[in-house]
Amino acid sequence: MESTAAPHPVLRTAVLSGVITGALCIAWVMFLYLTDNNPYGPKRTLSDFFPPIAAVSSQVLLRRYYVSGPGLWKSIGVGLLTALIGAGVAAAGLYTFARLADARLIEQHLTEAHLLLENAKDLYLKQPNGAQQYAATLKGLAHTPAAFAQDEFAKKILLGLLISIPGGVFLRK
Template identity: 50%
Template sequence: MNSATSSNRFTVRQALRYGVGAGIICVIWVVILYLTDTNPYGPKRLLSVFVPPLAALFSQWAVRRSFLPAGPGLRRVLLAGILTTVLAAVTSAAGVYGFARVTGRAPIDRHLTEMKTLLEASRAEFIKQPGGQAQYERARQSLAHTPQALASDDFEKKLLFGLLLSFPGAVFFRK
């Protein structure tokens, strides 16, 4: 086994460690919200969106630290960040899906009721804008109402924010 294969395995191990760990933290946050009688799919769940980007940065930092003084290079650090983000998003989305299936329909219905109330309260603001009525209807229709939709929403948000931070992190940690 040559050093390139060994260093690639190390990069993948770091991404696995930080990515799966971040996904588990996100799922734990959803469970905590549920246990504290807070809407586990509501706005407070979005606080966990910051976990995958932080995990990607920590993963990139760990890869950089192991390749000092020469540095790992942009490609290896970018791989660590992207892989960490994807693993965190997949783990989190799978956890949200499983949680939604286990807890049943009641928390989802509660979430929909709360979100429709919030949308109705901001309807006047929507209508003031050009095309606001159509925008309001799209927002109402796009509310996640199945475990699959909740998991998809979770995956998309975490992947997007994680990837956005992976690229500047890779540039910063490349040397």
């Protein structure tokens, strides 16, 4: 049975949770920048856990609209949509940040990334196909605002989707 208090509870919950999640991801990048940390570096990936947490939280929040539970498809749907919106907002925010921030930040990030990869080169070369992996990793480094946004979106959506499906199954009733 549906509650009639709020129209479109799946959409409302997903949009609210997704936008808040994306804003938190943007806030994390800004925090890194303002504390003189590399906003494009490995610490940025700590915010990759926000969308999965938000997806499950939105599934829990959706349950308050339904007396007998939202059902499987609504529960999975709200999680997937939350992850999609959160990832999209985070990617748009990182793209905007990268476009507005000093371009030297990206150059500094690339210098640090090359140094880290150079230090790990021996580890790559000890593995089968290590030279190819090393070259692919070096070539795959993001170096434009669009590439950073694409990387941000891909990482956030992947984790969000992986967690929202089992979360939806578990929280359907």
